[in-house]
Every structure is written in C-alpha cells, then in structure tokens.
Amino acid sequence: MPALTRSGRKDATRLRIIKTAQAQFVKDGIIKAKTSDIASAAGLAHGTIFVHFPTREILLVEAVKDFGRKITERIHELEAMAGNTREILEAHISGLSLFESFYTRLVTEGPLLPAQARQELLMIQSAVSYHLNGAVQRDIAAGRLKRVPIHLVFNTWIGLIHYYLVNRDMFSGGGPVLERYRDELLDFFMGLISR
Amino acid sequence: MKKCIACAMPMNTPQDFAMADISKDYCAHCARPDGSMQSYDEKLESMTGFIIKTQGFDLKAARETAKTVMSRLPAWIGR
Numbered sequence: 332m333p334a335l336t337r338s339g340r341k342d343a344t345r346l347r348i349i350k351t352a353q354a355q356f357v358k359d360g361i362i363k364a365k366t367s368d369i370a371s372a373a374g375l376a377h378g379t380i381f382v383h384f385p386t387r388e389i390l391l392v393e394a395v396k397d398f399g400r401k402i403t404e405r406i407h408e409l410e411a412m413a414g415n416t417r418e419i420l421e422a423h424i425s426g427l428s429l430f431e432s433f434y435t436r437l438v439t440e441g442p443l444l445p446a447q448a449r450q451e452l453l454m455i456q457s458a459v460s461y462h463l464n465g466a467v468q469r470d471i472a473a474g475r476l477k478r479v480p481i482h483l484v485f486n487t488w489i490g491l492i493h494y495y496l497v498n499r500d501m502f503s504g505g506g507p508v509l510e511r512y513r514d515e516l517l518d519f520f521m522g523l524i525s526r
Numbered sequence: 527m528k529k530c531i532a533c534a535m536p537m538n539t540p541q542d543f544a545m546a547d548i549s550k551d552y553c554a555h556c557a558r559p560d561g562s563m564q565s566y567d568e569k570l571e572s573m574t575g576f577i578i579k580t581q582g583f584d585l586k587a588a589r590e591t592a593k594t595v596m597s598r599l600p601a602w603i604g605r
C-alpha cells in the first residue's frame with residue numbers, strides 16, 4: 332500500500348475522529364459524550380481532536396452531518412426502487428434499520444442539539460416525505476387509499492415509528508426494534524389509510 | 527442516478543428532467559415554462575410550500591428547512 336501523503340493522513344485522522352465520535356454518541360448520547368473519551372477510543376491525544384475540530388460543537392455537527400448524508404442517500408436508493416405507499420414505508424424501515432442506534436439518538440436528543448445538527452434530522456425527513464408524497468398521491472388517485480391529508484400520513488407514520496424507537500428498551504430490551512415490529516406496524520398503518 | 531442540482535430530486539426517467547432533456551442538470555419541477563431554471567427565490571417559495579404540504583410545518587419553520595436543504599445543493603451553494 333502506498334504511503335499516505337500528509338494531507339491524506341490528515342483526512343484519515345479526521346475521518347477516524349468522526350467515526351469514533353459517532354460510536355461514542357451511540358454509547359453515551361450525543362450531548363453527553365466527552366471529547367476526551369472520543370480521543371482515547373480513537374487512540375489519539377485529546378488535543379488532536381481540536382486540531383481537526385476547533386470546538387466540540389463543530390465535531391458534533393460534522394459527525395451528525397456525515398451520518399445524515401449516509402442515511403439520506405440510502406433512503407433515496409431504497410425508495411427509488413419502491414412503487415406504492417407500502418413499499419415506500421418498507422424501504423423507510425429498511426433504511427433506518429441499518430442505522431437504528433444512531434438515528435434513535437438523533438430523534439431522542441434532536442430538540443436539544445445545536446440547530447445545524449438538528450437540521451440533519453429535518454433533511455432526512457424531507458427525503459422520506461418527498462418519496463411518500465408521490466406514492467400517496469398515486470395511491471389516492473387510483474382509489475387504493477382514503478383521501479387523507481398527506482402531511483398527516485407522514486406525521487402519523489413518523490410518530491408511530493419514533494415512539495417505538497425512543498422506547499425501544501420497552502419494546503425490544505434495547506435491541507433493534509424496527510425489524511422486529513416491521514410487519515405489525517406496516518399492516519396496522521396501511522389498514523388505517525387504505526380504502 | 528442523477529440528482530437535480532436545485533432541489534435534489536432523483537431524476538430517473540426523461541420526464542423527471544426539465545423539458546424531458548436528460549442533458550439538463552435540473553428537474554421538471556425546477557424549470558420555468560420556457561425551460562430555464564427557476565431563481566433562488568422562486569425555488570425557495572415552492573420548496574417551502576412543498577414542505578408545508580408534506581410535513582405540515584409552520585410557514586417560518588418550513589422556510590428555514592427549505593433554506594437548509596437548498597444551502598447544500600450545487601445550484602445554491604454560498605447563498
């Protein structure tokens with residue numbers, strides 16, 4: 332393997348800090364996680380963190396943005412292959428399931444996060460609502476769904492799955508909850524809006 | 527898959543592109559009737575309306591969300 336250049340090493344260290352911060356956020360919470368713990372988990376001196384991210388808030392925002400980009404891309408990929416409303420919701424669950432622990436932290440702590448980090452959650456939701464809107468409109472026009480307001484379809488669905496995520500200790504002992512309840516939630520929700 | 531530079535919509539079929547022209551970098555929803563791309567203000571208004579329709583946000587929150595989404599897109603970087 333060719334030796335990394337100085338800027339390549341810098342980029343690699345920056346990425347390592349972001350990945351380690353994301354793992355630490357899952358473990359300790361986004362707000363509570365300490366930069367000293369992130370540094371030791373990454374095998375770096377504490378000061379090295381601040382060479383790459385001048386403040387804790389900048390690191391937090393960058394780590395959340397990196398996560399937001401990944402999950403939004405995955406949701407776009409999965410939902411582009413889906414056609415009807417149920418398939419869109421299935422794709423949503425599949426996409427979130429891949430990142431369930433971090434996503435749950437983001438949902439739980441969202442209102443307490445710096446505005447730029449919170450906006451990532453809104454970006455993810457906008458991607459989902461875009462795909463859901465198209466499918467719901469098609470299914471209403473085809474007579475498969477009741478004439479329901481589109482924003483309430485989205486908000487009711489998000490409310491349902493977020494409730495399971497935020498309380499996943501109650502529903503699945505703290506383990507993955509979306510895959511476990513996928514069919515029950517989908518069947519129930521589709522029953523509510525179908526003709 | 528190409529994404530619209532002005533609103534990030536995935537463009538999968540020719541109908542998704544402005545004037546059904548797959549050489550365009552923006553989508554049918556971001557084009558004016560003559561095929562040119564909408565301005566920042568026009569797009570901000572339509573995206574704000576779309577967010578209200580699909581997520582039910584208050585006008586001010588919807589506009590802020592639209593600004594955030596647009597600030598990440600190639601057509602509007604630096605706005």
